[in-house]
Amino acid sequence: MKTEKWAIVTLSQDGMVLAQRILEHLEDKKCQLYTKEKYANETATIITTDITTFMGSLMNEYQMICCIMATGIVVRAIAPYLQHKSSDPGILVMDTKGEFVISLLSGHLGGANDAARLLAERLKAQAVITTGTDVKGTMAVDILAQKIKCAIDNYTDAKDITALILNDDLIALDNQENCDLEAVILPKNIELVTGLSNLNRYAGVIITSQAIKKPELPIPSVKLVPRKLVLGIGCRRDMPAERIIQAIQKTLTTLDFDQKAIKSLATIGLKAEEPGIIAACAFFGAKKVIIPNEMVQMVQSRFAASEFVFKTTGLYAVSEPCGYVASQFGKCLLEKQKLNGITLSVWQDQN
Template sequence: MNKEKWAIVTLSQDGVALAQRVAQQLDDKMCHIYTKEKYAKQNMQVFDTDITSFFRSIMDQYDIICGIMATGIVVRAIAPNLGHKSSDPGILVIDTKGDYVISLLSGHLGGANDAARLLAKRMDAQAVITTGTDVKGSMAVDVLAEKLNCVIADFTAAKDVTALILNNEAVALVNQENCELDGVVLPNNLELLETSRDLEEGKYAGVILTSMSRQKPEFAIPSVQLVPQKLVLGIGCRRDTPGEKIIAAVAATLAELQLNEKCIKAFATIALKQNEPGIEEACKQFKAKKVIIPDAMVQMVQSRFDGSDFVFKTTGLYAVSEPCGYIASSFGKCLLEKRKMNGITLSVWLPEK
């Protein structure tokens, strides 16, 4: 498992001393300390740009960025560099005495709230959490999505439904996809239903629906769709197939199946294709991971699928897409057998559990 990456940024001598303590307490994380040259100690990294430009350069490189400086400095530094809550890192601020750990940005999706609690506990400091649902001991839609391994289809809708939860309105959770709820403690005003047919008219102010469907059902009340990231796509392609072609093929395939593009969990392929630029681009576009299946494992199951002598000549295997998807989905259900499209072969798989 990859370690969570933290950047610790400071602008003073006292801050450097505290940064060293923070890094020591986070020995289970990958920590890099950044400061100005005149304050730098051994193994610290120096930056010579202004603080706003520096934050811009690291925003997409770390899971958590911790500023040991005044909150106002951090606010001004990150403001021009913010993208969206679904992609911004968690931002923390610590005073130079180390008394308070403030969750400043991306408290839920970026993990800043949990990071602040963790660091405060290890530093014997006070975590400062201001997100409304945390203050009330409730749950935001984005937190629920994370616990269910889902992504949010519409963040505006998520904000509206979160407001209902925060205001103690009755909200229904229609778990159409049977997402795992063990260990998830729902707020008292969030009621679990199996299907939308169980919705009683006038009883609920909002709906949260887990669904992989491309089209969300229309409800008479505010609603948000949580899309489970379950699908595995087995993929093979000719060498140097452009990323835009692969992306277009994937989009067309899921449209045909009436499945939301956000439900892609992984692309599975063989070692020969692990550095294929087009597959890399598709993984980035669909925010999916890449799974490499060893040739020996493909050979064990390839007899289940139609093979190709041409594929064998180029890869040493009789099939790529279907065996890879089958294995990467933990021998799941095939939603679409291999589909050939201009040098691209795709198959679509859904894990049984």
């Protein structure tokens, strides 16, 4: 797991004093301190633009941004760059005395609530958390999805169901994929059920990888999609991204899988910088996994060999060995498919 990157930003001398304390207490994080030139020391990087422009430069670079300044300044500075709760970084705000740590943005998915608690504990400060489910001690849909490694099909639906959870309405959870819920403490008003037909009395949370649309029920519901699909992929050199994306979509449609279920695309080192594969990973929000040739050679005898592939790669197979290894030697859901210069195989991750 990569070390979490934090930016510590301050615009005052008192803020610098607190920033140094934060650095001392966050040795397990990768922290970078930013301030104005007149307050900078050897540990700080100088802010050379206005604060709004500067904050924009940080938004895609750090998982957590801790601002030691007035909340109003931070709100105005980050406002032009906010995208969505699923992608915005966590934003914390602290007063220069270090008495309060405010979780301002992306409290759940961005981790700001947990970060505020962590920092407050280490600095002997008070965490300020305002998200309703945290205040009430219950659980939001996005946190449930995060804990069981699922994608949210529709964030508006998730918000609506979270509001019902917070309101103590009875919610049915249909765990069609048998996701591990053992370590998840569900709110008392969430009841496990089996089968969609049992949802007709409640609001529903449905966990499924299938490409079904939200059930036509007279009640609100949200679909959570487990990210367990690994696609082994090979392609001719400079294969256009559009063709790779379309091939993947067509393959998943045939299998009746939701494309949000894709966890990773696995290929060999020779294809590591293939623009079409990189673009497909970005399109599906999937991780690119490179399988070393040695690992492919260890398992390739399990799969049909291709002399053409051997002549071009030195390996007898690409798609299936890569998918097999990347899925933790998981279940094959679809053997290699040849799609006009693209080969795909589909696997269910064992992790």
